[in-house]
Amino acid sequence: MTTRHLDRWAGACTRAVVLSALAGFAAADAAPYERMAPLEQYLMSSGSEVALARSAAPAAISEKATILTLDAQGYQTAVRGTNGFTCLVERSWMSPGASPDFWNPKLRGPVCYNPAASASVLAYRLRRTKLALAGDSKERIIDEVRAAVARKELAPPEPGAMSFMMAKDGYLGDDVGHWHPHLMFHLPKVAAASWGANLPGSPVVLDEREVPEPETMFLVPVSRWSDGTTAAAH
Numbered sequence: 001m002t003t004r005h006l007d008r009w010a011g012a013c014t015r016a017v018v019l020s021a022l023a024g025f026a027a028a029d030a031a032p033y034e035r036m037a038p039l040e041q042y043l044m045s046s047g048s049e050v051a052l053a054r055s056a057a058p059a060a061i062s063e064k065a066t067i068l069t070l071d072a073q074g075y076q077t078a079v080r081g082t083n084g085f086t087c088l089v090e091r092s093w094m095s096p097g098a099s100p101d102f103w104n105p106k107l108r109g110p111v112c113y114n115p116a117a118s119a120s121v122l123a124y125r126l127r128r129t130k131l132a133l134a135g136d137s138k139e140r141i142i143d144e145v146r147a148a149v150a151r152k153e154l155a156p157p158e159p160g161a162m163s164f165m166m167a168k169d170g171y172l173g174d175d176v177g178h179w180h181p182h183l184m185f186h187l188p189k190v191a192a193a194s195w196g197a198n199l200p201g202s203p204v205v206l207d208e209r210e211v212p213e214p215e216t217m218f219l220v221p222v223s224r225w226s227d228g229t230t231a232a233a234h
Contacts, residue, residue, distance in 0.1 A: 041105035084115030
């Protein structure tokens with residue numbers, strides 16, 4: 001092979017390496033959860049889902065709560081409770097539209113809604129689930145929820161609406177993992193400042209990414225998981 005041929009061969013190899021690297025960077029930069037994964041990736045065995053849902057709140061609450069589990073048709077009542085609370089494992093499509101985890105099939109968010117939240121906020125989650133399982137895109141889900149709010153099919157949270165998210169084995173997203181045990185307080189749309197949220201030294205947290213539902217959801221971390229074990233400092 002002549003020197004000129006060697007130079008051409010080396011140049012071609014260099015270009016191939018560069019193009020391969022650029023393709024790798026593009027793949028890495030692509031959103032990993034651009035659309036809904038196959039449904040089976042979001043489902044759990046019924047027994048495991050009941051146990052995970054109960055772990056959202058202390059046993060004194062969750063043992064008497066209604067438990068919902070997810071199947072291909074939506075959330076079904078697996079256990080009928082007596083205290084007005086409703087526990088379930090939320091999936092990724094409950095996230096704000098701007099969340100990179102919106103279709104993340106690994107996300108599991110155990111939550112127990114108190115009676116006021118069960119009578120109001122729970123309807124938001126069931127509506128999104130119905131749309132997701134119908135195959136709607138993220139954009140269509142957000143638009144449909146906005147339309148339902150405009151038609152007054154989804155009312156603001158009832159006074160006193162709150163929920164528990166104290167499950168040690170929940171998974172709230174690739175960036176935060178289990179995050180921290182916390183309580184959530186559901187209010188009609190209000191500013192973060194009304195609760196002193198996101199200020200230095202304040203324990204109150206507000207995810208300020210826009211959601212179409214008629215609620216503002218304040219988070220207050222607590223020191224223990226639902227099983228009573230101590231959580232790492234927030």
